[in-house]
Structure formats: C-alpha cells, structure tokens
Amino acid sequence: MELFDAYRPWADAHVFFDAAGVPFTGPAADDHLSRQTAAWERRLAESPNGHLLRHNALFDALSGGGRIHLLHVTHALERISRQGVLYPSGGCLVGSVYCAPLTATDRGLRMHNLAEYILTKEAPAFLARLGVTDRVPTPLVFEIDVPPHAYRGLAGVDYLRLGLIHLGIYRHLEYLLGTDERHRLRDAVVARVRDSAVFLATSAAVTHRGSRHRGTRIAAGPYLRLLADAVPRLPILGYLYFEAISEYLMLHSTSPRTRRLADVGELNNWLYKEVLFASYPDMAGKFDLAAFHPRPERLPGLLRRIDPGIDPAHAADYLVERISHLVAARLIAPGGVPSAWHHTRWEFDALAPRFGPLLGHLIHRELRTFGRYPDFYFYFDQYKALQAWNYWNHMGIVAPFNGTMPKGEVGINPAYPHLGYRVWRAERDDTGHVHPVEELPLTIAPRLVDIKYTLMRNNQWAAPTPSAAA
Template sequence: MDFLDTYHLWADAHAFFEAPIIPGPAGTGDPLAEQTSAWDTRLSQETPNGSLMRSNALFDSLSGSGKLHLLHVTHALEEISKDGILYPSGGCLVGSIYCAPLTVTDNGYRMHNLGSYVLNKEAPAFLKKVGKPERTPTPLIFEISVPPQAYRGLAGVDYLRLGAIHLNIYSHLEYLLSKAERHQLRETIVSRTKNSAGFLALASAVAHQGAAVSSHSFLQLLDETIPRLPILGYIYFEALAEYLMLHSTSGRTRRAAEHGEFNNWLYKEMLFASFPHMAGKFDLAKFRPSPGDLDGLLTQVDATVDPAHAREYLVERISYLVAARLFTPGQIPEAWHHRRWEFDSLAAQLGPLLGHLIHRELRTFGRYPDFYFYFDQHKALQAWNYWNHMDIVVPFNGTIPKGEVGINPAYPDLEYRVWLAEQDAAGQLVPTEQLELTIAPRLVDIKYTLMRNNQWTTPTPSAA
C-alpha cells in the first residue's frame, strides 16, 4: 500500500474535533452522515457536561504554543534509569509515552483528575495485586517544547477506528503464518462473525432503520456476543464511560468541569467495581457487566445518573458505534441470512470488524504471539509517520477528550526535559530532580508492559 492510501487510513482513524463546525459536502454517500451529525449535537449540546466536548483545558493546551507539561507514572524508575531510556507502549495511543496533563501553579503542578487517579489509586492497587506493595509509583514531569510548526488543530487517534488498519497490516504480514495457520485463522474469524450475526443485524437495524428494541433484550444479546466479538467489550466500555462523564452531576464532576476536565474517576471506579482484578491489567475484551447488575453498578458509581435513561442511551449509542466503527464505510449489511460466509466476501462489508478480530486473535494464535510485537511495531511506525506528517507532537485519545495524552517518540528534534517529582500535602506535584532520560522510538515488548506484567511502563486504560 502506498503512502497516500496509508495516509487516508490514518486520517480516518483520527477524530478531528474542529471538523463538525464546518458543513460537509452534500451527497457524500455516507449512510450514517445524518446520525453522525445528530450524535455530535446530542453529545455536545444536550448533556450536562457536553460543553467539554469542544471547550476543555486539554484542547486549550494542545492548540496553544510554548511548553506543555505532562505527567507520566512509572513504578520501575530504577530499571528505566539504568539504561536512561524510556520506551513507548501500544494501546489506545498506539505507540506513545502515556501521560496525563499538568497545569502550572504558583506552588508546582496541579494534576488532571485522570493523573491523580492513576498515581494515587490505580498504580498502587496494581503493585499490591502483583505482590509488590513495597514499591511506590513514581511521578515524572515532562516539559515538552512545542515547536512553531506543530499542528494546532485537534486530531485525536480513536482506537475504535483502527480496524481497517489492523486488516491492512495483517495482509502484509500474514505470511509469517503457515498456509494451514492462515486458513485456520480465517475460518476462526468467519465463524465468530457468523455466530454473531444476530447482534450485528440488530445493531444495524437500530442504527440505520431506527428499529425499536427493549434495552433488556439488546444488552442481553450484547452480553452473549462479546465473547465471540471481543471488540464489543471495548465499544461497551467506551459508550458507558462516555455516558457517565457526560451525564454525571456529582460534586466531583462539577469540580472537574470547573477545571475544564471530564471526571475520569467515574469510568475508573465503574471498571474496578465490576472487575477488580483488572487493576493495571486492562482487558476490555472481557468487559461485560451483567445486564441484571447494570442498574446497581451505575448507582454505586454515581447516584446522580438515571439507570433507565442510561440503558436506552446505550442501545442507541452502541448500535451507532457498531455501524460506524465495525462496518466498511458506506456499507449497510443487509439480508444477513443470504450472506456468503467467506472471509473475502465479509471483508468487503465488515472489513474493520475482521481487522479488530484478527488483531485480538493473533495475541494467542499458534506461533504468532512470537511475532505480535512486530505487528504492533509496524502499526506504531505508520502512526508515527502520520503524526510527523501532520506535525503532531502530543497525540491524544480521540474517542472522547478524557485527558489521555501521549508523547510522539518519533517526532524529529523532539525537545523535552524530565523531572522526578513528589506530591505535596495539597496533592500538587513538585519537581525534585532533573533526570537524563531519552525517549526511544521503539515499542517496549508487550510482555514487559504493566498491562501484561510488572515492568517498565504505565497502565494504559483503553488499550486496543
């Protein structure tokens, strides 16, 4: 695939948050264009915290000039300092140093509520879980010098849109598998999809035809389908997290909004309340809170949200995301019972879904786990190439501007300084010692990340 085609794929994998204010051309042929516009209006204008979709502290800092200050949390400073190198990790930010924003104050740096959760709750919980409670998570402050040519727009990578990229990369690397293994993988993917046609057809009917369905039936079928289509666990999590952040009116949420921040504690608490074993080891493919327990979970996390309203929202939002992120753009799969259940035929209409399934399957498929690092490294190289083309120094998670940001490790002449920091009595970070650390444009092997083991890097909450 030439650069132009790869550029298009990566451009489509980013959410351009300034774009919806510009009227799009008529007759684009996008069957979801009207729903996309309606969702943009609904999220930003018809929810208690919708104004943060366009106006927030993160966007203010990214579109400005000068210096950016970011928090990176590690619990392996000694190991990192030994070589003086910090490697990026994969996940929702593809191949970057996972960070959260910091705000300069008279007395130090105020943490974004995402960063405070990771530093004070999530990382300690992980260390306790792996039997190393004596270790202390270490906050590092990065000061990034933003060059004059840096992109001032708001383009965030949305990992739910990476399906077509996963499929394309596999098409280039599939010969790392034997002919028998390739056949087995294709058959596995087709079988998973075929046996999930009931849910896919239902979501398509809701999204494209406005079909009415009870939330109980929808969520029950979703729950049954997630084990076959793990990407649905990610979509479910993102839709539920989005709902909580947009609709909560709690005191913590209001205080976060005063700082221009979504309340990230909501989805963190939701995740660990329902799956406490996921502390520091996110596996959203297994995110499937029991439909019967959903109301109680929502009430436990935030009593200000309405569970009945949340369920109806989830039916519509998940259906839209399935159609928009898992179906080939422009396609409306119909006549499900007449479908040819063959890989190439399905790829024409469900290409992104197949890409997500392949990406997930390869983690445990035959000999391929030995090569999986190169699959994600290949993806990171493409992302870095696109970010450098766009002069994106600090990418961010574009599913919704939560506050998840990264440092592009491959940016030419990246200028940064790093400090070891301590937290004062008021909860602010105070730099104590400048460190000589180099950011290297090479992914750390997934077996060394905190997602999988207990070394080297920070947990990545929405790892794809």
C-alpha cells in the same frame, strides 16, 4: 500495506477539531449514517457536560503555546534510570508515551483527575495485587517544547477506527504464517462474525430506524443481553461497551465532584474507572476490555454505586442507541450494512468488503494467542506504530491524544524529529500538586516496549501508565 499507502486510513482514524473544538465532519454526505453521526455530535454537545467536549483542560494544554507539561506514571523508575531509556507502548495511543496534562498554578503543577486516579488508585492497586511492597508509583513530569512548525490544531487518534489498518497490516504480514495457519485464522474470525450475526443484524436495524431501511425498536434489556453474549466472540464489542458507558457517565453525571472538575475544564474520569474496577477488581493495571461485558440486570446497581444521581433506565436506553450506532460506524464498512443478513456468504474474502473493520479488530486480537504468531505480535504492533509515527510526523503532530473523547489521555510522539523535552522525577505535596525535584537524563526511544513488559502485563520493566488498549 506500505507506509505511503497507509496515509488515507490513518487520516480516517483521526478526529480533527476546529478552533472552536468542533470535530471536522467534512461535507455532509447524503446517507443515513453520516446524518446520524452529525446528530450524535449535536446530542453529545447538548448533554449536561457536553460543553467539555469542545472546551476542556486537555485542549487548553495542547493549544496554549510553545510548551506543554505532561505527567507520566511509572512503577519502575530505578530500572529506566539505569538504562536511561523510556519506551512508548501500544494501546489506545498506538505508540506513545502515555500521559495526562498538567496545569501550572501558583501552588505547583495541578494533575488532571485522570493522572490523579492512576497515581493514587490504579497503579498502587496493581502493585498490591502483585504483592509488590518495595516500590511505589512515581510521577514523571515531561516538559515538551513544541517547535514553531508543528501542527497547531487538535488531532486525536480514535482506536475504535483502527480496524481497516489492522486488516491491512495483517495482509501485508500474513505470510509469516503458513498456509494452514492462515486458513485456520480466517475461518476462526469468520465463525466469530457468523455466530454473532443476530447481534449485528439487530444493531443495524436499530441504527437504521427512520431511514429508508426497515428499522426496529428493541428494549434495552434484550439488546444488552445480546451484547453481553456477543462480547466473548467479538472482543472489540467490550471496548465499545466500555466507551459508551464511560461517555454516558462523564457527560451526564451531575455529582458535586463532577461539577467541581467541570469548573476546571475536566471530564470526571473517576466515574468510568470505578465502573471498571467495581465490575472487575482484577483489571487494575491490566485493562483487558475484551472481558468487559456486564449484564443488563447488573447495570442499575453498578451505576447507582458509582453515581446515585444517574438514571439507570435512561442510561440503558442511551446505550442501546449509542452502541448500535458505534457498531455500524466503527465496525462495518461504509455502505456495508446488508439488507438481508441471511443471504451473507460466510467466507473471508466475501466478508472483507463489508466487514473489513470488524475483521481487522478480530485478527488483531486473535493474533495474540494464535499458534506461532504471538512471537510475531510485537512486530505487528511495531509496524502499526511505525505507520502512526510516519503519519504524525507528516502532519507535525507532537502530542496525539485519545480521540474517542477528550478524557485527558495524551501521548508523546517518540519519533518526532528533534523533539525537545526535559524529564523530572516529581513529588506530590499534601494539596495534591506535583513538583519537579530531580531532572533525569532519560531518552524517549521510538521503539515499542514488548507488551509483556508493560504495566498491563508485568512488573519488571519501565512501564507506561495503564491505558485502555485495543
């Protein structure tokens, strides 16, 4: 897949918003899934905190004029200062310097609650788990000057939509593997899909309930057990599961903290962070969502522990509908839902037209541990980053954000031509505000840091903030 040919799939992987913060959906297609997608957008917007999907601190920061202030957390300031270079990382923001927005106030720069959690909770927990006692996480303030010709709209990349891009890159680079290795890889991912056919078929049936297809209803418990059982075979389902729970909590929580954050335009990121680390305490700094598959019998206690006001039964029913929709919308090609699953031909080339996005996600994950390919995996993600940078520069996007939801995750495009920025080491005062105290002569380099050197894998490099990474 050449960079030029990648334009369309990268455009499809982004979510664009109009001036009112409403996602562009284009002309309404006359098919059930498109109508269901539009219905979900309305349903999410009508939830207790749904107004924050369109009017929020992140959008205000990105559309507020010619200067953006962002906060990045590192645990290795001494090393990056010595080298003078900060590298972006892969993950949910593909190839960006992972940040969160800052808001200027009379008392200093107010951190978004996402950054506050990472700086005060997540990063310290990661260092403690490693037994590191000679350093602390350091906030860095970036001041970005947005050029007049930059894109003035809102564009977020949705990492759950990257499946076809992963598949295309693999097809372009597959000859780095030998013939026998390619056959083994294809057979491995086909077996994962085949052995998960019951879950996929159930999701399709739930999704197409009410359409001209024969639909079905299923109780939350059996569906979520099928999901939990399928995650080890289809790791991307762990990401869908996590995003659906995160979405539900942020949109339906009415706790005092959630209401206070809503007053300043922020979704409460602490909710899903606490779900993750309450379920998997060793996940701090690692964020391997392929391991995220809490079983349904654990959900009520887990959700009540995070927010006693949440109704677990309502949440479980929501998760069935939402996850089944995401399976159809993100993992199956348009029009690819088969009417008779038992007639499926379980061969790679036969599956690709219908399950291309799912196969792409599976291959991207499999390559991390497959034979000799871990030696090439860095170049796979670097190639993906090159495509993203090329698309962002074509569009004039300086600060892409996580388009699954406007949580506050925003990146800096390291390849933007003549990007104007300044970087400061910052300190946090007793009120929680941060203040730039020392300007640093750092350069953002358009080259990915190897994943083994990031905060998600190691403590020896200039690590980006931990993030959910597919």
